[in-house]
Amino acid sequence: MRAFILCLLLPLLAACASVERLALPAPTPLENSALTRLADPPGIRVSHSEWDRFLSTYVSTDSSGVNRVAYGQVSAADRARLEAYLNTLQAVDPATLTRDQQLAYWINLYNAITVDLVLENYPVASIRDISEGPLSIGPWNRPVAVVSGQTLTLNDIEHRVIRPTFQEPRIHYALNCAAVGCPNLMDRAWQAGTLERDLAAAERAYVNDPRGVRFDDRGRLILSKIYIWFREDFGPNEQAVIAAISKAAEPELRARLQQARRVNAYKYDWALNDAAPGL
Template sequence: MRKLLIVLLLPLLAACASVERLALPPATPLPGTALTQSAPPPGTQVSHSDWSVFLSRYVAPDVQGVNRVAYSQVTQSDRARLDRYLTDLQAVDSARLTRDQQLAYWINLYNAVTVDVILDNYPVASIRDIREGPLSIGPWNQPLVQVGGETLTLNDIEHRIIRPTYNEPRIHYALNCAAVGCPNLMGRAWEAKTLERDLAAAERAYINDPRGVRFDENGGLILSKIYIWFREDFGPNEQAVLTYIQTAADPELRAKLQEVRRVKAYKYDWTLNDAAAGS
C-alpha cells in the first residue's frame, strides 16, 4: 500500500516542481543593452577585495558543511564596506571587461546584493519572506541596482544577463539565494583568474552534497530543485540531467546514479543560511 501511495504521489510532486519552474523568468537577454558586450584581454581589473574581506569575516561552514552567514554580527563599519563595494560595482563599465571578468563581476554583484537585501530586512526566516506585495514571493523583481544606466533586479542579473549570455550551467552553483538548500556562498569573492577552478569545485561540492543529490531510505533519488527549475541549462530532459550530474559525482555516487532511471522528487530548503540558526 505504501509503495502504491508513493507511485501515485510521484506525478503530483513532479507537477509542483514543474509549476515553480514555469513561474521563473526565461533566459532571455535584456533588449537593447550593451551590458554583456565584452572586451578582449587584458580587459579592466575590478577590485573585489572589500567583498572578500566581508565574506572572510562572516561566512563559515556549519557541521553539515553549509556555509552560513553571521548576519547578526555584521558591524556598522563592515556594512558600510559592503555598501561602498556595491556603489563601486555599479560604476563599472562592464563592456570594458573580458568574458571571465564580466562573469565574476555579475556573480559577485548578485551575491553581494542578496546579502545586502537580507541585512536590510534582518531578522527574517527566509528570503522568500521579503515581499513587495501580497503576490510577491521574494525580492527578486525589486529594482535594486543601476549599471550602465540600466536599473536591474536580481532576476535581470540572473535570467536576462548571466544565463543567456554565458551559456554556463555551473553558474547555478555560484549564485547564492541566501537559502540553506542553495549551493554555498563562497567565503571569498569570485575572480576571473580562478573562475574555471572555482566553478568546477563548486559543482563537485554541490553534486556530492545531500542538498544537491541524495537517496532516501527507500533508495529513491532526490535532486535539488535547481535541476528542474533550470533543466534546460543542464540538459534537454531528465535523463540528460542525470548523465550530466554523473560527470562530477564521486565514484560511489556515480555508480548509484547509473542504476537509476527516474527522479523520485525534487526538494529545496528555503530556510535562511543564518549562522545564528545553524549554531
C-alpha cells in the first residue's frame, strides 16, 4: 500500500515543483547596465578576507556531507565584522571588475547577505520563515543592498544580475539559500583565481550527493528542485537536463542516468543549514 501511495504522490510532487518554477523571476537584466559592465584585465582586487575568516570559523561539514553554519555561536564582534564586510562590498563599483572578479563578487555578496539575514532573525527553522508578510515566503524580495546607487534584493542579484549576465548554470551550485537541500555553502570565500576549479568541484559534489541526484529503492529518478526551478539554465527540456547532470556524475551514477527516460520527482529540504538543527 505504501508503495502504491508513493507512486500516486510522485507525479503530484513533480507538478508542484513545476508551479513553483512559474513563480520564480525570469532571468531578465536590470535596466542599470552599469552593474553588469565588465572591466578589462587586470581589474581591481576586492578583499574577501573577512568573509573567508567568517566561513572558516563557523562552517563545518556534518556526517552526511552537509555544510552547516554555527549561527548560534557567532560572536557580536564577528557579526560586526560581517556587517563591515557587506558595507565594503556595496562600496565597490562592479564595472571595475573583470568577469571572474565580478562573478566571485556577486556570489560572495549574495551568500554573505543570506547568512546575515539568518543571523538577524535567528533562531528560525527555515529561511522561508523570514517573510515580508502573510503572502510572502522568504526574504528574497526584501531590499538588502545598494550597489552603484541601485537598491537590490536577493532576487535581483540572482535573477537580474548573475543569471542573465554570466549565463553560467553552475552558479546554482555556488549561491546558497541557507537550506539543507541547497548545494553547500563553501567554508571559504569565492575568489576569481580559483573560480573555474571551485565551480567544477561544487557541481560534482552536488550531482553526486543524494540532495542533488538519486534513485530511490524502486529505481525512480529523484532530482533536486533546482533542476526544475532553473531548468532553462541546464537545458531546453528534461532529457537535456539529465544529460547535463550525467557529465558531472561518477561512473555508476552516470550509467544509471544514461538509462533514465524521465524524472519521477523533484525534492528539496528547506530546513535551515544550522549546526544545531532542530532549534
